Amino acid sequence: MTLGGIDIVMLIASMMVAATPILLAATGEMVAEKAGVLNLGVEGMMIMGAIGGFGAAVLTGSPVIGFLAAAAAGVVMALLFAVLTLKLLSNQVATGLALTLFGLGLSALLGQGLQGIKPPPTARLPLGPLADLPVLGPIVFGHDWVVYLSLALVVAVRWYLARTRGGLVLRAVGENPDAAHALGYPVVRVRVLALAFGGALAGLGGAYLSLVRVPQWTEGMTAGAGWIALAIVVFASWRAERVLLGAYLFGGITVLQLRLQAAGVAIPVQILSMAPYLITILVLVVMSARGGRARLQAPAALGRPFVAVR
Amino acid sequence: MTDLLRIEGISKSYPGVKANDDVSFTIGxxxxxxxxGENGAGKSTLVKMIYGLVRPDSGRMVMHGAPYQPADPRAARAQGVAMVFQHFSLFDALTVAENVALGMDNPPPLRDLARRIREVSEGYGLPLDPGRVVGDLSAGERQRIEILRCLLQDPKLLIMDEPTSVLTPQEVTILFGTLRQLAAEGTSILYISHKLEEIRSLCDEATILRHGKVVGSCNPRDTSARAMAEMMVGASLRAPARTATEPGPVALEVRNLSLPATHPFGTPLRAISLAVRQGEVLGIGGVAGNGQDELMLALSGEVRSAAETVRVLGQPVGDQDPNSRRRAGMVTAPEERLGHAAVPEMSLTENAVLSGTVRKRLARRGFIDWRAAEDWAAEIIATFDVRTRGTGTPAAALSGGNLQKFVLGREIMQSPAVIVVNQPTWGVDASAAAYIRQALLDRAAAGAAVVVISQDIDEILEIADTFAALNEGRLSAPRPVAGLTLEQIGLMLGGAHGMHQAEPEALHAAVPAASLPESPHVPS
Incomplete structure (x- = not known):
């Protein structure tokens, strides 16, 4: 099945791969922001995940250990942010920016000598003959386990926030930390845990870039993926299903414009390259502008420091 | 009578303040x-200690004869203590049921909880829809959520911090019915308020705090409100004196003013018309969140409308900015002192310049005349008895009452033809409040049209000539204050907003017996 020289089935399949790093990072960031913390260091946590995961996978030869190490690296970065902003009450925006710059620099240092190495391949899920089905095979059954994990996480996060007591407390902390504290909920602990979760997912997203999508290590290889994840969270009105939509839209257009470039379509390359950013944000803005109540989805205490009086 | 909670010699200090100093009393x-007690007397700190939010420095509490030291609110709730907060304990973006669930330690699944909310709220005459988003509810309905959240826990001690400040008189009557029913069922209630008439009608006993210390106790049923007020303040009080003057021509006219809400949970203004004559005081009452802030913004010029909708001395100013309106003769003082009426970090002189530069001509060709500005700030401080070290003190360093005196003084001393104030004595101690009210009356006697927007009905009755009520963004027709009864005012404010008297039978039929106190304890 081809259209204008582009294989649609392969396009969709590779869209899912292209979108997975952003989907993971954006889902994690959404949870942190729902708890009321604005962590602009997603890019820094991703790239630390990318180098941590790559290094661990190359050293051990196991991509699974690589992904675990990547999540751990993201958590360490997030905890650093948590100590600075929640315990020492530094400014969240400035600290987030610093975290990004710190991550970019440190990863470049750690990555000395890892350039040009090929990491061990991440296995596809052994789904047997299902993967050989026409059309459905490559799209639904032909992926590695991280793609399925990212989709499962979207469902889990949505369910957790909407249905569980923990999710309710998390939303309450992001909505009105003073009230949550007055009712006896541990505001700071909830926020630290939410940040750590966000860090772990950003780390996984980064590792997916260096272990699967590219797959090798280059300096600054996240190339703004963390920033687009942050934008997707906002334009998705802090809703998991819209984060999924935004990430896949972005991934889809990224892949499409690459194919169009390869096919030699008569559109300037620069316009093609900026298309994913432009179209994703445009679509999400139109969606969130429609429902008037959508903007109320923003956690009311997002980015505001909280100090308990005792 | 058995004692439920005994407070013995509790003290708590914060840097620079002794919030509670050897406080002892007993709740039966x-x-x-x-x-x-007045603002800052230490009431809130004391109840926070009972609710486990703050730990006392010394002293002890005894509940049912056993030591009681809650480490956190969860521990306090486990011992049967529930609290209705004065503010900040609801989550706007969550539903009623979710808000209630957050206040419980082991909430049932949301569907069961929703059913119980319906039953219990109906039973106590406080109907609530569990699925509604809290941000869309009225202030009275929000209060019901807080009360309900406590009732569902079968509390032994219910603490209520200024619960009636957002209710209409009818709603207060119904709330009191609920509270008396609870007390008859054996629940003790610790009721914090500075509305003395309410305390006289509701409470069995009263403890009075001043500067963190217990200064007396009394039986409110046979103590006059005046006597209690003087115990709170520690000085005798003088009611504002009014001089009868014949009102002059209309100074402020608002015609058919409609504005959309300024924020998602705000109230739109709907066709507001009013006219205030020189020498007249118009009191605008209303429960919080019925358009007071929006009306204030529209009058001050922070939100603009069509030119003819607002006229000052006949001159259309509806499309003008605040400084043009000051030039035309209208000054305003918003509710929020720090951050709206005054810049917290700036000195009193600088704050005086910000609002007074137009009418007092404190700037020439864009340069500020600092000497004139400082003289004027000093004059405000002297005339309005603002207790401060000098004109260079930052606004944030003043106490609420002193800053409010300064803010009001700054506006009144510009000799305006029209002055609009929102909540002029909110959070201000009684003596400063009396001073501010007198100053407003004096300005009216000197020929200004005065508009007082206030949620304090007593304040309006004390100083206003005419009364109008704001309800859901609509302004009622103004009526002379003389001869107006509290009941009529309540109906003007919107009546009971769908509440009804408690029906104990309905409650007992609807709620499983196990969830109610087993046998009502009758106080002996």
């Missing part, structure tokens, strides 16, 4: 105990 089972 099934009694309604009032805690009285």
């Amino acid at each position: 089972q099934g009694r309604i105990h009032a805690l009285l």
